[in-house]
Amino acid sequence: MDDFDFSLPDCDSTVLEPPGGSAVDPREAAEQAVENPHGPHLAEIVSSDETVAIVVTDVTRATPDDVLLDVLLSELSDAGVPREQITVVIGLGLHRPMTDEEIASALDEHADLAENHDADSAVEIGRVSAGASDVPIELNAVVADADRVLSTGMVEPHQYAGFSGGAKTVAIGAGGESLIRYTHGPDMLSHDGVRLGRIEDNPFRETLDRAGDLLGLDFCLNVTHGPQGVLGASAGHHRDVVADLAEIAKEVLSVPVEGEFDAVVAGVPDAKATNLYQATRAATYVVLGDRNPLRSGGRVVVPAELSEGAGEGRGERRFYDRLAGASDPASLYEELRSGYEPGAQRAFVVARALRDHDVYIAGSDHPTIVEDCLMNARESVADAVDPGSDVLVVPNALETLLV
Incomplete structure (x- = not known):
């Protein structure tokens, strides 16, 4: 996660990492x-x-x-x-x-x-x-x-x-x-x-x-x-x-979470940071996991370069088309409940998460694509977090089970 390097001096930050175990050959x-x-x-x-x-x-x-x-x-x-x-x-x-x-x-x-x-x-x-x-x-x-x-x-x-x-x-x-x-x-x-x-x-x-x-x-x-x-x-x-x-x-990978937070900075591995389809997993893993640590109105911030934009595969294109064609998350979620093509399921779960929490993508090469998809683009993590926020930092949201 090359992009996971930031400072939030005006915030109260808690870094949460799983025990991790011992690596083997x-x-x-x-x-x-x-x-x-x-x-x-x-x-x-x-x-x-x-x-x-x-x-x-x-x-x-x-x-x-x-x-x-x-x-x-x-x-x-x-x-x-x-x-x-x-x-x-x-x-x-x-x-x-x-x-x-x-x-x-x-x-x-x-x-x-x-x-x-x-x-x-x-x-x-x-x-x-x-x-x-x-x-x-x-x-x-x-x-x-x-x-x-x-x-x-x-x-x-x-x-x-x-x-x-x-x-x-x-x-x-x-x-x-x-x-x-x-x-x-x-x-x-x-x-x-x-x-x-x-x-x-x-x-x-x-x-x-x-x-x-x-x-x-x-x-x-x-x-x-x-x-x-x-x-x-x-x-x-x-x-x-x-x-x-x-x-x-x-x-x-399981980590207990105490309290509620204004923002979660959720990192993704480099292999998932190349496009928006994959990077949004960090947000949905946080919001739709076993334990959502965000208070009402809290946000998820995902640092991701998105070198491939929304993604180049058939599923990724369907994901983008559904989100980019929607006016708001709630109506898109209700629309997709009646069915969708394979690939658009990620739009469905993203819309489900976006009904309750904003998602910010920080440091993206394609901010317009992010904004098209009902999310918010910012140049840095610091730009995506309000000063004075209680922030939970999860360096790898895809390898952390919040319980």
């Missing part, structure tokens, strides 16, 4: 995880004559995919699977494609195996029951055709899934619009169980898990992290991996 943790998986070892799952698709995260998540992929490929090599039978699919969901330079940086020597997912080319592989209806599950054609499906992932706090990772990397990252439309729709996101930090009795998480079972996610290797770095790794069955790492994450 990502490679050692990943190797130990695959040696002690939840379920059978990878070598017991794959055969030398089978094709393998490995779905990895995209540039919006700070996952050490080069290390995780290297560990998985080593295991596959030991199992006798030739490299030419392996394809790596970058799980974009509806985000923009990664550039060749970004792929090379993320996957290092294994970049030649990778291709960007295209949601438009996804094929239906089946349906999962969801309430009174069935939801079509669409999957990247390469992944659908593979004999075995593996994935990497980052188990970190997620606004809807409780924690990301597990089946989400494949079901959403390498899926089509149908599952995204259902899971990110207003009926799902208005459900009480759909909240940050909760995986039990969370219908969003359960739908993803059922999709993971249906699509045949054979083995996943995930990590979790905190301010100090990677805190642990887990491998094997996707449900167990998420449960395992979510417990670690909750223990090291």
Whole structure:
């Protein structure tokens, strides 16, 4: 978080950081995880004559995919699977494609195996029951055709899934619009169980898990992290991996909050500060989390450069169009309750937060875009906070669970 450097001399500030735990070496943790998986070892799952698709995260998540992929490929090599039978699919969901330079940086020597997912080319592989209806599950054609499906992932706090990772990397990252439309729709996101930090009795998480079972996610290797770095790794069955790492994450990321504040300065990791779609997660994690620390009329200030403006993917464009076309948050929220296209769910939750609290983006390269989207642009954090305010500073709002 290169932009998280400011001074508020006229305010009473409280800095809140989670315990953080102790960082581990990502490679050692990943190797130990695959040696002690939840379920059978990878070598017991794959055969030398089978094709393998490995779905990895995209540039919006700070996952050490080069290390995780290297560990998985080593295991596959030991199992006798030739490299030419392996394809790596970058799980974009509806985000923009990664550039060749970004792929090379993320996957290092294994970049030649990778291709960007295209949601438009996804094929239906089946349906999962969801309430009174069935939801079509669409999957990247390469992944659908593979004999075995593996994935990497980052188990970190997620606004809807409780924690990301597990089946989400494949079901959403390498899926089509149908599952995204259902899971990110207003009926799902208005459900009480759909909240940050909760995986039990969370219908969003359960739908993803059922999709993971249906699509045949054979083995996943995930990590979790905190301010100090990677805190642990887990491998094997996707449900167990998420449960395992979510417990670690909750223990090291939860922080009690006392009192109420006029403003929260909420930082985001560099990977999320590149566009408004991602950066607004800081505001919604604060306002719509388990414990909203703001008093009535309080504001959230997010320092973010926004080098990509609102964002360049299909979902990000829909997010911008909805917010920019609205007159006020309350009417937009009511309008979106009747439905929206995938991607616009972020406009829905932002509008929900904006009904009660103003959001300021500080230090943006695109202040006009910020203002278009019913938020406030300021040159610095100090410009966004009134003198004399009681301020809560959360250096990384996406890695802090306020309780």
